[in-house]
Amino acid sequence: MPISESLLAQAQDLLSTARHILIVSHQRPDGDAIGSTLGLGLALQAANKQVQMVNADGVPVNFRHLTGSNEIKRTPISGADCVIAVDCSDLHRIGEGLSALGPPDINIDHHATNTNFAKINLVDVDAVAVAQMLAEYLPRWGFVLPRAAGSALITGLITDTIGFRTRNVTPKALRITADLMELGVDMPMLYEQAIILRSFEALQFWGTGLQNLQRNDRMVWTHLTMEGRRAAGYSGRDDADLINILSSVRDCDIAMIFVEQPNCKVKVSWRARSGFDVSQIALSFGGGGHPAASGAEISGTLEEVQVSVLSTMAKFLNP
Ligand SMILES: [Mn+2]
Structure with missing residues (x-):
């Protein structure tokens, strides 16, 4: 408006x-x-x-x-x-x-x-x-x-x-x-x-995430660890835009990445195809964004945050 x-x-x-x-x-x-x-x-x-x-x-x-x-x-x-x-x-x-x-x-x-x-x-x-x-x-x-x-x-x-x-x-x-x-x-x-243009290190960091790629329902997701980041020599705290590669998977409506952060936090990014609004999910985890692209930083271990977000997503996709 x-x-x-x-x-x-x-x-x-x-x-x-x-x-x-x-x-x-x-x-x-x-x-x-x-x-x-x-x-x-x-x-x-x-x-x-x-x-x-x-x-x-x-x-x-x-x-x-x-x-x-x-x-x-x-x-x-x-x-x-x-x-x-x-x-x-x-x-x-x-x-x-x-x-x-x-x-x-x-x-x-x-x-x-x-x-x-x-x-x-x-x-x-x-x-x-x-x-x-x-x-x-x-x-x-x-x-x-x-x-x-x-x-x-x-x-x-x-x-x-x-x-x-x-x-x-x-x-x-x-x-x-x-x-x-x-x-x-x-x-x-x-x-x-x-x-x-991307750095060589960013692509190596992608590799660590692509090795753990998972799929379920209409979702695709992976995680990136601090250890993987160190091994790849990637200096950013982000997902190096890997989310945009995940969201290219055919027949998947929602892509997610869990990025381990220092201080026991996990940065989660969502991408959704038209017809899905992930901003409300991000908001419910203290984040925000747009219907098609949102993010949140959530306290907890990588394991805990994945379990919590995946269960919320299951309810979201199968209300
Ligand atoms: Mn903007």
Whole structure:
């Protein structure tokens, strides 16, 4: 649903008077978190605003080619008169250090599970990415998009749609992408960087997960251990995108990955085909996301969390 004109005007008022703006996004940032932080930040900088871009986990190596990504720090260095959260469904996802600052002034997001945690909440669940929303609003608010901001935003659109192939892709999302290309953005290069290229270690890590692949009903799943991660030499705490390979299995409606984390936690990712909504399941485990792609971090051993989630899934598929 489009965001009301009055909410957009409130956000515009705040942005036009703010001098020092802090932009934050979620932990374990993806391309939309980094792309939206950077796209918004670079556009505000071009309008002579003082901007701090902050992410609790920093910029993943696969987005460091983006111009300005080295300006994203892990902690704010000074105060700000306006705080904006992008691509965050709830305050907790910003990370403990940053959520301690209190509710942000503006929350720009597209998750259906968004908790409207800011003073002004711009939430559009029909947008494929927050980057799409920013590409639409920033020019309307009178901000010029520098080419580097266009590259960052296009990266958000590419990654959240896994290369324009998720079910929620709209003509509007593609038109906005085309408009960003008109800024001189090298879309094929950014597509290759964001979707195609992977490290050798990531593929070795996949191997450990693919060896344990399981199937039942219409589900396919596997787990990744910290031991497997060490053996493969993979440095991330994530699933290295293996979930997208699992979700390619024919005749399976739901794919899941259980990724062992330090401190006796397990990160679970869900992918669902059209007709299934896994976001409510993720929400019931303290996570969130979209109907077709969700995640949660659950306390317990790998074994405990798998048993618990698999039993919930069995009830979900056979109510
Ligand atoms: Mn997003």
